[in-house]
Amino acid sequence: MKPINCIIEEVRSEAPLIRTFRLDRNFDPAPGQYVMVWIRGVDEIPMSFSGPDTITVQSVGEASAALFSLGRGSSVGLRGPLGNGFVLRGKRILLMGGGVGTAPLAFLGEQAKSASMKVASLLGFRCKEDLIFRDRFEALGDTIITTDDGSLGIHGRVASGLKELDLFEYDQIYLCGPEMMMWDIISRTAEHAKKTQACINRYFKCAAGICGSCCLDPDGLRVCVEGPVVMADRLLESEFGRYRRGPTGGKGPCKG
């Protein structure tokens, strides 16, 4: 499809470097699906939905900085929704997220709650100021918060909140956040990998499953069309958490 022109109807600041953009169109996405956002004259970047008509973006590079310069009434070109999102399963679910990665989980949790599922959340942030969507998660059910600097909740990484939970109580676990945070969780909770859905990130260029830049070793999983939500047991024996390819296709370290 050609990019669809969308008007930004509202911009909300969620944290110092995180903003939510509400668009003039409901894409009816599944949480975990993404959209390619074309900031004209700059670049096209993948963004996760934080609601049916919202994307929540952290300013990390040139394209997201350009998006931050756009206000209400500005327009962007969008391709999507793309990829495979989260699938709701069971009666009792756990959301585990870090930073801006909590955005699709808030969206997922709201769908789960409307489907009468019981939702609990474990969320990690760098510090109190970086916290986003606290109200949305607390409205869903029990919410545990960790901060790296101890300014709120449990002092430590997301995984330090695991001791407060019994993962056997949950039918399905949903994970989204920085790669090393997700890897930390997945590798510590490997016995639950078969019921853990992780929304992961690779360098997308085409977002159509043909250029090959996002393929995951060792199976060549095309993350842009076969993900970005992948079952964690598939990630345990993959490149995930070990290395990732950048825009040249060369391997580099995982960050975050």
Added chain:
Amino acid sequence: MLSLSIHAGGLQLNNPILLAAGILGTTGASLCRAARAGAGGVVTKSVGSLPREGHPGPTIVHVDGGLLNAMGLPNPSYKDFQDEIDTARKGGVPVIASIFGSFAAEFAQIARSLKADAFELNLSCPHAEKYGSELGRYPDLVESVTGAVKAAADVPVWVKLTPNTADILELGLAAQRGGADAIVAINTLKAMAIDIETGYPILGNRFGGLSGSAIKPVAVRCVYELAGRLEIPVIGVGGVSTWEDAVEMIMAGASAVQVGTALLKGYGVFEEITTGLSRYLERKSLTLEELRGLAGRRRS
């Protein structure tokens, strides 16, 4: 099932349906996956002498009957690519390394340094400054680059041509004079698309290359012209997505066929095409050899 194995362009292939350059060819694992899905051979993403990130996005646009792309030759450089080729070879089919450069010695250097089953010279990418068709539209450069790589490489050398020229046959003859083992035709047609809401060209690079069904008739004509005159095999590529398309391409004179944009439908396309081709040959009681160039032999 009828055997589709052939010898083409200096390689023994289980079947004549190959993965085209630039499609799912960045990692050894994805190339391997194409091989296991039934490709008779796989061509890598083009690699050059220095790492390149490629053009800003959008890098693709879907248009009627095809796909427009301007990836911009992203690659980690040949120095960081041998591992991917080695992994790809575990798929059990020939791995053809697509390489690019801006002058003959640069191509030769890459060919000397990489180990692959064959090389495909990218003299045809239509959207990267100083590379691809910017050299490949000049017959003398096609000949000298081909000659330099032939002298440097101990494996077959295929030359991929651009259709963005008045006379593709002239380019094919030049590659043949340079010693090419096969011609690959065609690369994408230079094209563009504009966002009518704002007037911005959609591709980050403004221009790109058109692939997919829309260009198949152009590819069939180019293959027909080349195969009718050249002594070396022609490998047909451009808009092939079904077994019928492959039959048409082989009738035009192609010894083998590459598939690219059709991978949008997934890896199943290889088996669909080879199964259909095999059944067709059985039904017509023809061999691949008899099918090849049939259109050129039909008169009055």
